[in-house]
Amino acid sequence: MVTVQFNPKTNILESKFEGNVILSEITNYIIATKENKTYPRKLKILTDSSKAIFNFTIEDLAIIVEENYKSLEKYDLIIDAIIIDDPKNTVLSMLYLELAKTNKYKFEIFATKDAAINWLNNF
Numbered sequence: 001m002v003t004v005q006f007n008p009k010t011n012i013l014e015s016k017f018e019g020n021v022i023l024s025e026i027t028n029y030i031i032a033t034k035e036n037k038t039y040p041r042k043l044k045i046l047t048d049s050s051k052a053i054f055n056f057t058i059e060d061l062a063i064i065v066e067e068n069y070k071s072l073e074k075y076d077l078i079i080d081a082i083i084i085d086d087p088k089n090t091v092l093s094m095l096y097l098e099l100a101k102t103n104k105y106k107f108e109i110f111a112t113k114d115a116a117i118n119w120l121n122n123f
Helices: 021-035 062-070 087-099 113-121
Strands: 002-007 012-022 042-055 077-083 106-112
Touching: 002 021, 012 021, 021 062, 042 113, 062 077, 062 087, 077 113, 087 106, 106 113
Parallel strands: 012 042, 042 077, 077 106
Antiparallel strands: 002 012
């Protein structure tokens, strides 16, 4: 399950991935972010996936990257910090990091919320 809430105090989009997270949930989340005209065009995202099990394949990463590129057309910059504590999720996220490299998208993997927020606040 993917839930999303924009925090106006921090100006950060806070998303949570919990339980089995499938490809369609990720792509729907990216599409909803793309279509939201109220978010800042320099969007900071904090994703907590510490309670998630990514239930998609390495091959599915290409679909996620493609949707992400479409979303980036609507933003000046997206800075995305993800919290991970599962080895499989870490591997998938590291592969995604390599595939999704572009000047308009910054993506980092963190073990703690504090470290992720600190990184986001440096942009």
